[in-house]
Amino acid sequence: MKYIDEFQNPDLARRLLDEIHATVTRPWALMEVCGGQTHSIIRHGIDQLLPEQVELIHGPGCPVCVTPLEVIDKALEIASRPEVIFCSFGDMLRVPGTGRDLFRVRGEGGDVRVVYSPLDALTIARQNPDRQVVFFGIGFETTAPPNAMTVYQARRLGVRNFSLLVSHVRVPPAIEAIMQSPSCRVQAFLAAGHVCSVMGVDEYPELAERHRVPIVVTGFEPLDILEGVRRTVAQLERGEHTVDNAYPRAVRPEGNQAAKAMLEDVFEVTDRSWRGIGMIPGSGWRLSPKYREYDAEHRFSVEDIRTSEPAECRSGEVLQGLLKPHECEAFGTLCTPRTPLGATMVSSEGACAAYYLYRRLDISPAPREATSVV
Amino acid sequence: MCLAVPGRVVKIEERDGTRMADVDFGGVVKEVCLEYLPDLQVGEYAVVHVGFALQRLDEESARQTLELFESLGMLQEEFGDPWELAAEAGGTPPPKREEARK
16 A cells, blocks of 8 residues: 555545445446546556456547557658648657657658647747648547637638648547447446546436446546546446546536537547547547648648558557556567557557556566456 | 646736736746636636646645646656657657757
Protein backbone atom coordinates (compact mmCIF):
# COMPACT_ATOMS: atom_id res chain seq x y z
CA MET A 1 0.00 0.00 0.00
CA LYS A 2 2.98 2.35 -0.42
CA TYR A 3 1.25 4.17 -3.26
CA ILE A 4 -1.43 5.41 -0.97
CA ASP A 5 0.98 8.01 0.45
CA GLU A 6 0.86 9.78 -2.89
CA PHE A 7 -2.87 10.23 -2.80
CA GLN A 8 -4.12 13.67 -2.11
CA ASN A 9 -6.26 12.48 0.71
CA PRO A 10 -5.10 9.07 1.94
CA ASP A 11 -7.91 8.78 4.47
CA LEU A 12 -10.59 9.22 1.83
CA ALA A 13 -8.76 6.92 -0.58
CA ARG A 14 -8.58 4.29 2.15
CA ARG A 15 -12.30 4.60 2.84
CA LEU A 16 -13.17 4.24 -0.85
CA LEU A 17 -10.87 1.23 -1.17
CA ASP A 18 -12.34 -0.39 1.95
CA GLU A 19 -15.81 0.05 0.55
CA ILE A 20 -14.84 -1.47 -2.81
CA HIS A 21 -13.18 -4.41 -1.04
CA ALA A 22 -16.30 -4.91 1.08
CA THR A 23 -18.68 -4.77 -1.90
CA VAL A 24 -16.99 -7.14 -4.34
CA THR A 25 -18.17 -10.74 -4.32
CA ARG A 26 -17.00 -11.96 -7.75
CA PRO A 27 -14.72 -10.99 -10.68
CA TRP A 28 -15.52 -7.92 -12.77
CA ALA A 29 -13.76 -6.39 -15.78
CA LEU A 30 -14.06 -2.61 -16.13
CA MET A 31 -12.69 -0.62 -19.03
CA GLU A 32 -11.36 2.90 -18.47
CA VAL A 33 -11.82 4.59 -21.81
CA CYS A 34 -9.45 7.52 -21.43
CA GLY A 35 -5.65 7.34 -21.76
CA GLY A 36 -5.30 10.03 -19.10
CA GLN A 37 -7.10 7.73 -16.68
CA THR A 38 -4.86 4.81 -17.68
CA HIS A 39 -1.81 6.86 -16.77
CA SER A 40 -3.26 7.95 -13.47
CA ILE A 41 -4.14 4.32 -12.66
CA ILE A 42 -0.68 2.95 -13.47
CA ARG A 43 1.21 5.89 -11.99
CA HIS A 44 -0.54 5.53 -8.64
CA GLY A 45 -0.74 1.76 -8.70
CA ILE A 46 -4.53 1.95 -8.31
CA ASP A 47 -4.95 -1.37 -10.14
CA GLN A 48 -2.73 -2.98 -7.48
CA LEU A 49 -4.73 -1.52 -4.61
CA LEU A 50 -8.06 -2.80 -5.89
CA PRO A 51 -9.41 -6.22 -4.93
CA GLU A 52 -8.09 -9.01 -7.14
CA GLN A 53 -11.56 -9.55 -8.56
CA VAL A 54 -11.67 -6.05 -10.04
CA GLU A 55 -9.69 -5.90 -13.29
CA LEU A 56 -9.13 -2.62 -15.09
CA ILE A 57 -8.85 -3.02 -18.86
CA HIS A 58 -7.25 -0.15 -20.74
CA GLY A 59 -9.41 1.29 -23.49
CA PRO A 60 -8.69 3.03 -26.79
CA GLY A 61 -8.94 6.55 -25.38
CA CYS A 62 -5.61 8.00 -26.42
CA PRO A 63 -6.07 10.25 -29.46
CA VAL A 64 -2.42 10.04 -30.43
CA CYS A 65 -2.51 6.24 -30.32
CA VAL A 66 -5.59 5.74 -32.44
CA THR A 67 -4.68 8.19 -35.21
CA PRO A 68 -4.19 5.90 -38.21
CA LEU A 69 -0.80 5.46 -39.81
CA GLU A 70 -2.06 6.76 -43.14
CA VAL A 71 -3.05 10.07 -41.50
CA ILE A 72 0.41 10.33 -39.91
CA ASP A 73 1.94 9.72 -43.34
CA LYS A 74 -0.29 12.41 -44.83
CA ALA A 75 0.92 14.79 -42.12
CA LEU A 76 4.56 13.94 -42.90
CA GLU A 77 3.98 14.46 -46.63
CA ILE A 78 2.31 17.85 -46.12
CA ALA A 79 4.83 18.98 -43.49
CA SER A 80 7.71 18.28 -45.89
CA ARG A 81 6.49 20.78 -48.47
CA PRO A 82 8.52 23.99 -48.64
CA GLU A 83 5.47 26.27 -48.81
CA VAL A 84 3.92 24.77 -45.66
CA ILE A 85 4.16 25.70 -41.99
CA PHE A 86 2.89 22.58 -40.25
CA CYS A 87 1.46 23.13 -36.75
CA SER A 88 0.79 20.37 -34.26
CA PHE A 89 0.43 19.62 -30.58
CA GLY A 90 3.74 18.49 -29.09
CA ASP A 91 2.69 14.91 -28.45
CA MET A 92 2.40 14.16 -32.17
CA LEU A 93 6.11 14.86 -32.82
CA ARG A 94 7.31 11.33 -32.07
CA VAL A 95 4.43 9.32 -33.44
CA PRO A 96 5.96 7.00 -36.02
CA GLY A 97 4.72 7.16 -39.58
CA THR A 98 6.25 4.97 -42.25
CA GLY A 99 9.98 5.37 -41.62
CA ARG A 100 9.99 8.77 -39.88
CA ASP A 101 8.11 11.20 -37.68
CA LEU A 102 7.41 14.95 -37.50
CA PHE A 103 10.50 15.47 -35.33
CA ARG A 104 12.64 14.06 -38.14
CA VAL A 105 10.83 16.10 -40.79
CA ARG A 106 11.78 19.20 -38.85
CA GLY A 107 15.39 18.01 -38.71
CA GLU A 108 15.29 17.60 -42.50
CA GLY A 109 14.26 21.23 -42.93
CA GLY A 110 10.47 21.08 -42.75
CA ASP A 111 8.86 24.01 -40.96
CA VAL A 112 7.11 22.09 -38.17
CA ARG A 113 5.91 24.17 -35.24
CA VAL A 114 4.36 23.16 -31.96
CA VAL A 115 1.40 25.16 -30.73
CA TYR A 116 -0.45 25.11 -27.43
CA SER A 117 -3.81 25.93 -28.99
CA PRO A 118 -5.19 25.57 -32.53
CA LEU A 119 -5.89 29.31 -32.44
CA ASP A 120 -2.11 29.84 -32.30
CA ALA A 121 -1.90 28.15 -35.72
CA LEU A 122 -4.47 30.59 -37.05
CA THR A 123 -2.38 33.47 -35.72
CA ILE A 124 0.67 32.04 -37.51
CA ALA A 125 -1.38 31.90 -40.74
CA ARG A 126 -2.33 35.56 -40.39
CA GLN A 127 1.31 36.49 -39.76
CA ASN A 128 2.50 34.52 -42.81
CA PRO A 129 0.08 35.27 -45.64
CA ASP A 130 2.53 33.96 -48.26
CA ARG A 131 2.76 30.50 -46.65
CA GLN A 132 0.25 27.67 -46.25
CA VAL A 133 -0.42 26.92 -42.58
CA VAL A 134 -1.80 23.48 -41.74
CA PHE A 135 -2.97 22.39 -38.30
CA PHE A 136 -3.00 18.71 -37.35
CA GLY A 137 -6.51 18.28 -35.95
CA ILE A 138 -6.69 15.02 -34.05
CA GLY A 139 -8.43 14.07 -30.83
CA PHE A 140 -11.70 13.09 -29.21
CA GLU A 141 -14.75 15.17 -28.36
CA THR A 142 -12.66 17.32 -26.00
CA THR A 143 -10.30 18.54 -28.71
CA ALA A 144 -12.74 18.70 -31.61
CA PRO A 145 -14.59 21.86 -30.43
CA PRO A 146 -11.39 23.97 -30.21
CA ASN A 147 -10.43 22.82 -33.71
CA ALA A 148 -13.95 23.47 -34.99
CA MET A 149 -13.84 26.99 -33.54
CA THR A 150 -10.50 27.62 -35.26
CA VAL A 151 -11.88 26.68 -38.69
CA TYR A 152 -14.98 28.79 -37.99
CA GLN A 153 -12.75 31.75 -37.09
CA ALA A 154 -10.58 31.25 -40.19
CA ARG A 155 -13.70 31.51 -42.33
CA ARG A 156 -15.08 34.47 -40.36
CA LEU A 157 -11.80 36.38 -40.62
CA GLY A 158 -11.28 35.47 -44.29
CA VAL A 159 -7.98 33.66 -43.64
CA ARG A 160 -7.47 31.56 -46.75
CA ASN A 161 -3.96 30.16 -46.18
CA PHE A 162 -5.10 28.02 -43.25
CA SER A 163 -6.33 24.41 -43.36
CA LEU A 164 -6.96 21.48 -41.02
CA LEU A 165 -5.69 17.94 -41.43
CA VAL A 166 -8.57 16.37 -39.58
CA SER A 167 -8.78 12.96 -37.94
CA HIS A 168 -11.23 13.38 -35.07
CA VAL A 169 -12.74 10.39 -33.32
CA ARG A 170 -15.86 9.84 -31.18
CA VAL A 171 -16.13 7.69 -28.06
CA PRO A 172 -19.67 6.17 -28.23
CA PRO A 173 -19.12 4.28 -31.53
CA ALA A 174 -15.86 2.92 -30.07
CA ILE A 175 -17.76 1.59 -27.04
CA GLU A 176 -20.27 0.05 -29.44
CA ALA A 177 -17.47 -1.61 -31.44
CA ILE A 178 -15.82 -2.98 -28.28
CA MET A 179 -19.12 -4.43 -27.03
CA GLN A 180 -19.84 -6.03 -30.41
CA SER A 181 -16.49 -7.80 -30.56
CA PRO A 182 -16.94 -11.55 -29.98
CA SER A 183 -13.89 -11.51 -27.69
CA CYS A 184 -15.20 -8.68 -25.51
CA ARG A 185 -14.79 -9.19 -21.76
CA VAL A 186 -15.76 -5.69 -20.69
CA GLN A 187 -18.65 -5.57 -18.22
CA ALA A 188 -18.69 -1.85 -17.43
CA PHE A 189 -17.14 1.42 -18.57
CA LEU A 190 -15.49 4.29 -16.74
CA ALA A 191 -16.41 7.01 -19.24
CA ALA A 192 -13.89 9.76 -20.01
CA GLY A 193 -14.66 12.79 -17.84
CA HIS A 194 -13.57 15.61 -20.14
CA VAL A 195 -15.23 14.11 -23.21
CA CYS A 196 -18.43 14.27 -21.17
CA SER A 197 -17.67 17.86 -20.09
CA VAL A 198 -18.26 18.72 -23.74
CA MET A 199 -20.81 16.14 -24.88
CA GLY A 200 -22.77 15.55 -21.67
CA VAL A 201 -24.16 12.06 -21.15
CA ASP A 202 -27.02 11.93 -23.69
CA GLU A 203 -25.30 9.37 -25.89
CA TYR A 204 -24.80 6.80 -23.12
CA PRO A 205 -28.18 5.60 -21.73
CA GLU A 206 -29.05 3.79 -24.94
CA LEU A 207 -25.64 2.07 -25.02
CA ALA A 208 -25.90 1.10 -21.33
CA GLU A 209 -29.38 -0.32 -21.81
CA ARG A 210 -28.73 -2.23 -25.04
CA HIS A 211 -25.50 -3.85 -23.85
CA ARG A 212 -26.54 -4.02 -20.20
CA VAL A 213 -23.31 -2.30 -19.08
CA PRO A 214 -22.99 0.32 -16.35
CA ILE A 215 -21.34 3.50 -17.65
CA VAL A 216 -19.91 5.76 -14.94
CA VAL A 217 -18.52 9.14 -15.92
CA THR A 218 -15.16 9.36 -14.13
CA GLY A 219 -12.48 12.02 -13.56
CA PHE A 220 -8.70 11.70 -13.58
CA GLU A 221 -7.38 12.09 -10.08
CA PRO A 222 -6.78 8.96 -8.02
CA LEU A 223 -9.77 9.70 -5.83
CA ASP A 224 -11.95 10.33 -8.89
CA ILE A 225 -10.99 6.96 -10.30
CA LEU A 226 -11.57 5.14 -7.03
CA GLU A 227 -14.98 6.77 -6.76
CA GLY A 228 -15.77 5.75 -10.36
CA VAL A 229 -14.73 2.17 -9.62
CA ARG A 230 -16.72 2.14 -6.37
CA ARG A 231 -19.93 3.23 -8.12
CA THR A 232 -19.36 0.86 -11.06
CA VAL A 233 -18.75 -2.17 -8.85
CA ALA A 234 -21.80 -1.31 -6.74
CA GLN A 235 -23.96 -1.33 -9.89
CA LEU A 236 -22.46 -4.58 -11.15
CA GLU A 237 -23.02 -6.30 -7.81
CA ARG A 238 -26.65 -5.14 -7.77
CA GLY A 239 -27.18 -6.24 -11.38
CA GLU A 240 -27.85 -2.68 -12.55
CA HIS A 241 -26.71 -0.98 -15.74
CA THR A 242 -27.34 2.74 -15.63
CA VAL A 243 -25.40 5.88 -16.54
CA ASP A 244 -23.98 7.58 -13.45
CA ASN A 245 -21.94 10.79 -13.15
CA ALA A 246 -19.08 10.50 -10.65
CA TYR A 247 -17.41 13.70 -11.95
CA PRO A 248 -20.17 16.31 -11.46
CA ARG A 249 -17.76 19.17 -10.73
CA ALA A 250 -16.70 19.19 -14.40
CA VAL A 251 -19.57 17.40 -16.16
CA ARG A 252 -23.09 18.77 -16.56
CA PRO A 253 -25.61 16.26 -17.96
CA GLU A 254 -26.22 18.45 -21.01
CA GLY A 255 -22.49 19.06 -21.63
CA ASN A 256 -21.41 22.31 -23.25
CA GLN A 257 -24.22 23.36 -25.61
CA ALA A 258 -22.19 26.04 -27.40
CA ALA A 259 -19.42 23.56 -28.17
CA LYS A 260 -21.90 20.94 -29.39
CA ALA A 261 -23.55 23.49 -31.69
CA MET A 262 -20.18 24.43 -33.19
CA LEU A 263 -19.30 20.76 -33.74
CA GLU A 264 -22.55 20.29 -35.61
CA ASP A 265 -21.88 23.31 -37.80
CA VAL A 266 -18.25 22.61 -38.73
CA PHE A 267 -18.08 18.80 -38.77
CA GLU A 268 -20.15 15.89 -39.98
CA VAL A 269 -20.04 12.31 -38.73
CA THR A 270 -18.02 9.91 -40.86
CA ASP A 271 -16.60 6.38 -40.68
CA ARG A 272 -13.07 6.42 -39.34
CA SER A 273 -10.23 3.97 -39.22
CA TRP A 274 -8.58 3.60 -35.77
CA ARG A 275 -4.91 2.70 -35.61
CA GLY A 276 -4.56 -0.94 -34.64
CA ILE A 277 -8.31 -1.53 -34.61
CA GLY A 278 -9.55 -0.71 -38.09
CA MET A 279 -12.71 0.91 -39.39
CA ILE A 280 -15.45 1.79 -36.91
CA PRO A 281 -18.65 3.04 -38.54
CA GLY A 282 -19.68 6.58 -37.61
CA SER A 283 -16.74 6.93 -35.25
CA GLY A 284 -15.23 10.14 -36.56
CA TRP A 285 -15.76 13.66 -37.76
CA ARG A 286 -14.67 15.35 -40.96
CA LEU A 287 -15.25 18.89 -42.13
CA SER A 288 -18.79 19.49 -43.38
CA PRO A 289 -19.23 20.53 -47.04
CA LYS A 290 -19.55 24.18 -45.98
CA TYR A 291 -15.95 24.08 -44.71
CA ARG A 292 -14.43 21.75 -47.31
CA GLU A 293 -12.04 24.41 -48.61
CA TYR A 294 -10.30 24.22 -45.19
CA ASP A 295 -9.62 20.50 -45.56
CA ALA A 296 -5.84 19.97 -45.91
CA GLU A 297 -6.25 16.51 -47.47
CA HIS A 298 -8.21 18.11 -50.28
CA ARG A 299 -5.97 21.16 -50.58
CA PHE A 300 -2.77 19.12 -50.82
CA SER A 301 -4.22 16.13 -52.71
CA VAL A 302 -3.07 13.49 -50.23
CA GLU A 303 -6.45 11.74 -49.97
CA ASP A 304 -5.16 8.51 -51.48
CA ILE A 305 -2.11 7.73 -49.32
CA ARG A 306 -2.40 4.16 -47.95
CA THR A 307 0.11 2.42 -45.69
CA SER A 308 0.44 -0.64 -43.47
CA GLU A 309 1.51 -1.29 -39.87
CA PRO A 310 4.66 -3.12 -38.67
CA ALA A 311 3.72 -6.78 -38.25
CA GLU A 312 5.37 -7.10 -34.80
CA CYS A 313 3.20 -4.39 -33.26
CA ARG A 314 0.22 -5.65 -31.28
CA SER A 315 -1.05 -2.24 -30.19
CA GLY A 316 -4.43 -2.99 -31.74
CA GLU A 317 -4.98 -5.77 -29.21
CA VAL A 318 -3.80 -3.47 -26.41
CA LEU A 319 -6.21 -0.76 -27.55
CA GLN A 320 -9.11 -3.21 -27.47
CA GLY A 321 -8.27 -4.52 -24.03
CA LEU A 322 -7.33 -7.99 -25.34
CA LEU A 323 -3.67 -7.80 -24.33
CA LYS A 324 -1.81 -6.07 -21.51
CA PRO A 325 1.24 -4.11 -22.74
CA HIS A 326 3.88 -6.24 -21.00
CA GLU A 327 2.44 -9.40 -22.56
CA CYS A 328 3.59 -8.26 -25.99
CA GLU A 329 6.86 -9.96 -27.00
CA ALA A 330 8.29 -6.72 -28.35
CA PHE A 331 7.51 -4.77 -25.15
CA GLY A 332 10.66 -3.25 -23.65
CA THR A 333 12.94 -4.99 -26.13
CA LEU A 334 12.17 -4.23 -29.77
CA CYS A 335 9.68 -1.58 -28.69
CA THR A 336 10.56 1.19 -26.20
CA PRO A 337 9.70 4.92 -26.02
CA ARG A 338 12.97 5.57 -27.88
CA THR A 339 12.28 2.99 -30.56
CA PRO A 340 8.50 2.71 -30.62
CA LEU A 341 6.84 0.26 -32.97
CA GLY A 342 3.38 1.63 -32.43
CA ALA A 343 1.68 4.68 -31.07
CA THR A 344 0.68 3.11 -27.75
CA MET A 345 4.38 3.21 -26.85
CA VAL A 346 5.28 6.58 -28.31
CA SER A 347 2.39 8.59 -26.97
CA SER A 348 2.83 9.81 -23.42
CA GLU A 349 -0.83 8.84 -22.94
CA GLY A 350 -0.47 5.37 -24.43
CA ALA A 351 -0.98 2.26 -22.32
CA CYS A 352 2.39 0.75 -23.34
CA ALA A 353 4.23 3.96 -22.42
CA ALA A 354 2.44 4.00 -19.05
CA TYR A 355 3.64 0.48 -18.27
CA TYR A 356 7.15 1.29 -19.47
CA LEU A 357 7.40 4.52 -17.47
CA TYR A 358 5.80 3.50 -14.21
CA ARG A 359 6.32 -0.25 -13.97
CA ARG A 360 9.72 -1.86 -13.93
CA LEU A 361 10.32 -4.22 -16.84
CA ASP A 362 10.81 -7.19 -14.55
CA ILE A 363 7.09 -7.15 -13.86
CA SER A 364 5.93 -10.73 -14.07
CA PRO A 365 3.42 -11.29 -16.86
CA ALA A 366 -0.10 -12.08 -15.78
CA PRO A 367 -1.06 -15.71 -16.33
CA ARG A 368 -2.33 -16.22 -19.87
CA GLU A 369 -5.66 -17.63 -18.80
CA ALA A 370 -6.36 -14.42 -16.91
CA THR A 371 -6.09 -12.34 -20.04
CA SER A 372 -7.03 -14.64 -22.88
CA VAL A 373 -10.30 -13.92 -24.57
CA VAL A 374 -13.30 -15.73 -23.20
CA MET B 1 -2.66 16.85 -25.11
CA CYS B 2 -5.55 15.00 -23.50
CA LEU B 3 -4.92 16.80 -20.25
CA ALA B 4 -7.45 19.47 -19.37
CA VAL B 5 -6.12 21.74 -16.66
CA PRO B 6 -8.07 23.98 -14.30
CA GLY B 7 -7.16 27.64 -14.40
CA ARG B 8 -8.32 30.98 -12.98
CA VAL B 9 -9.42 33.84 -15.22
CA VAL B 10 -7.35 36.96 -14.53
CA LYS B 11 -8.32 39.21 -17.46
CA ILE B 12 -10.98 39.18 -20.18
CA GLU B 13 -11.02 41.12 -23.46
CA GLU B 14 -12.35 41.00 -27.01
CA ARG B 15 -9.68 40.21 -29.57
CA ASP B 16 -10.67 40.25 -33.25
CA GLY B 17 -14.30 39.86 -32.24
CA THR B 18 -13.53 36.82 -30.09
CA ARG B 19 -13.91 36.62 -26.31
CA MET B 20 -10.47 35.79 -24.93
CA ALA B 21 -8.97 35.64 -21.44
CA ASP B 22 -5.64 35.43 -19.69
CA VAL B 23 -5.85 32.36 -17.48
CA ASP B 24 -3.49 31.49 -14.63
CA PHE B 25 -2.55 27.82 -14.30
CA GLY B 26 -0.71 27.82 -10.99
CA GLY B 27 1.77 30.46 -12.15
CA VAL B 28 1.80 29.87 -15.92
CA VAL B 29 -0.47 32.38 -17.69
CA LYS B 30 -1.90 31.44 -21.08
CA GLU B 31 -4.31 32.98 -23.55
CA VAL B 32 -7.62 31.11 -23.50
CA CYS B 33 -10.70 31.36 -25.71
CA LEU B 34 -13.99 31.86 -23.82
CA GLU B 35 -16.37 31.43 -26.75
CA TYR B 36 -17.67 28.15 -25.29
CA LEU B 37 -18.17 29.64 -21.80
CA PRO B 38 -19.05 33.23 -22.68
CA ASP B 39 -20.39 34.18 -19.25
CA LEU B 40 -17.22 33.16 -17.38
CA GLN B 41 -16.02 36.07 -15.21
CA VAL B 42 -12.65 37.27 -13.87
CA GLY B 43 -11.80 35.29 -10.72
CA GLU B 44 -13.76 32.18 -11.78
CA TYR B 45 -12.19 28.79 -12.55
CA ALA B 46 -12.68 26.55 -15.56
CA VAL B 47 -11.39 23.34 -17.07
CA VAL B 48 -9.20 24.45 -19.99
CA HIS B 49 -8.17 22.20 -22.86
CA VAL B 50 -5.82 23.30 -25.69
CA GLY B 51 -6.55 26.96 -25.06
CA PHE B 52 -10.33 26.70 -24.67
CA ALA B 53 -12.41 26.96 -21.49
CA LEU B 54 -14.79 24.01 -21.64
CA GLN B 55 -16.56 23.83 -18.27
CA ARG B 56 -16.80 25.84 -15.05
CA LEU B 57 -15.18 24.50 -11.89
CA ASP B 58 -15.53 25.55 -8.28
CA GLU B 59 -12.42 27.07 -6.72
CA GLU B 60 -11.73 24.32 -4.23
CA SER B 61 -11.74 21.44 -6.72
CA ALA B 62 -9.73 23.51 -9.22
CA ARG B 63 -7.09 24.27 -6.58
CA GLN B 64 -6.84 20.64 -5.50
CA THR B 65 -6.44 19.39 -9.06
CA LEU B 66 -3.77 21.98 -9.83
CA GLU B 67 -1.80 21.00 -6.73
CA LEU B 68 -2.00 17.36 -7.72
CA PHE B 69 -0.91 18.00 -11.32
CA GLU B 70 1.99 20.11 -10.10
CA SER B 71 3.17 17.48 -7.63
CA LEU B 72 3.10 14.84 -10.39
CA GLY B 73 5.03 17.00 -12.86
CA MET B 74 2.07 17.07 -15.22
CA LEU B 75 2.09 20.85 -15.56
CA GLN B 76 5.65 20.62 -16.86
CA GLU B 77 4.47 18.04 -19.40
CA GLU B 78 1.64 20.33 -20.48
CA PHE B 79 3.46 23.65 -20.52
CA GLY B 80 7.14 22.68 -20.86
CA ASP B 81 9.17 22.86 -24.09
CA PRO B 82 7.64 20.21 -26.40
CA TRP B 83 10.76 19.93 -28.57
CA GLU B 84 12.91 19.17 -25.57
CA LEU B 85 10.40 16.59 -24.35
CA ALA B 86 10.31 14.96 -27.81
CA ALA B 87 14.11 15.02 -28.07
CA GLU B 88 14.45 13.42 -24.66
CA ALA B 89 11.91 10.73 -25.60
CA GLY B 90 13.84 9.93 -28.77
CA GLY B 91 17.33 10.25 -27.26
CA THR B 92 18.34 12.89 -29.79
CA PRO B 93 19.20 16.60 -29.47
CA PRO B 94 16.32 19.00 -30.12
CA PRO B 95 16.28 20.85 -33.44
CA LYS B 96 16.85 24.61 -33.50
CA ARG B 97 14.49 26.49 -31.24
CA GLU B 98 11.35 27.86 -32.81
CA GLU B 99 12.27 31.46 -32.05
CA ALA B 100 15.21 31.16 -34.43
CA ARG B 101 12.89 30.44 -37.33
CA LYS B 102 10.56 33.37 -36.97
